[in-house]
Amino acid sequence: MSIQARRERERAEREQLIVTAARELAESEGWDAVTTRRLAEEIEYSQPVLYSHFKGKDAIMAAVALEGFADLAVELRAARTSETDPRRALAAVGAAYAVFGERRPALYDAMFTHAVDLRFDNAETPPALREAFGEFLEAVRPLARDDDLETLTETFWSGLHGLLTLMRNGRLRRDHHEQRLALLLSRFSG
């Protein structure tokens, strides 16, 4: 039993190695640089090994995204619980989300722009993502009034997402980022 256990452990470690290498490579050189050959070289195994762990490149990106959700949830939670006033808490969560997206654009893309094979709106939603969205929910809840909480949260989140993605693609004036954030917050803190 111990031999098989060791093997499974080593296999799990290698899988983690793949995901980490993919994330680091994407964060340092962008997803275009993450090719299966490059990734194989990085982990010091041959290309086909990747396919014994993941169905394909998309699945690797999905695994990276999943780690990102966990990271994001932690940061959002820290931001939310750092403030007691509901308005300030929402502002903190929004700011933390924006910082996350700005600081780790490649990871953010894997989570919210690519990797369509991860469904978000059904029972198979990854727990880590559910948790991250939960932080948004709790931050919005005290300010929801008569509006449906989940719908309102989705809308607020979409606003943040739009601000980040449009700015990063050069569609918005970068030097007005903070003002836009403040404006969005003011409109959802009423």
Add this chain to the structure above:
Amino acid sequence: MSIQARRERERAEREQLIVTAARELAESEGWDAVTTRRLAEEIEYSQPVLYSHFKGKDAIMAAVALEGFADLAVELRAARTSETDPRRALAAVGAAYAVFGERRPALYDAMFTHAVDLRFDNAETPPALREAFGEFLEAVRPLARDDDLETLTETFWSGLHGLLTLMRNGRLRRDHHEQRLALLLSRFSG
């Protein structure tokens, strides 16, 4: 002179043929299906002909996007001028934008998700895009109060963009789309 004129005219026609073929192919089968080989076959010329018109595939996508901006501007203008009440006008513009993005997702992607080599925030912003954004500006203006008009418009637009892109990637519940739209509008009509 007339011979050269005819040639230039034919060349312009062929360039339009390329852009149209790219747009139609993208809209019917997605941008992944738009390869240079496939596109060449579609216009019944060889591959290198594409490169005598455009620097590369990205430039073709940018040309498609440019056409999209013109289309969008027309539709936004129609929506805005169809209502006299400022709130209803903004709602109409928002709805028209959402419909555009939903009905022509591939075109929308070329305009706002891919094609980074088109700058939006400087002097070289394409006139068609300037016009489309101008419709947003005019729709928001009557409701701007003390907020900076351009910044507020960018924020509102980002909200719409976020709603569309997140929903299309399966990140939002599709059956709550209208509610989210209404919520966003209510927050920007105050």
Add this chain to the structure above:
DNA sequence: CTCTTGTACCTAGCGCTGCTAGCAAGGAGA
């Protein structure tokens, strides 16, 4: 009308991609 020049276009191919078939080596169990 013939010859030369230039241009418009095509065939072929480069280096890369994601992915897979088929083989060789090594450890596990009889």
Add this chain to the structure above:
DNA sequence: TCTCCTTGCTAGCAGCGCTAGGTACAAGAG
């Protein structure tokens, strides 16, 4: 010790964006 099976490799496929080099045809000169 022999056999089997797992593991990871080499090699290769089809397709990608893009380009070099050559051909055939039209335009202008003598």
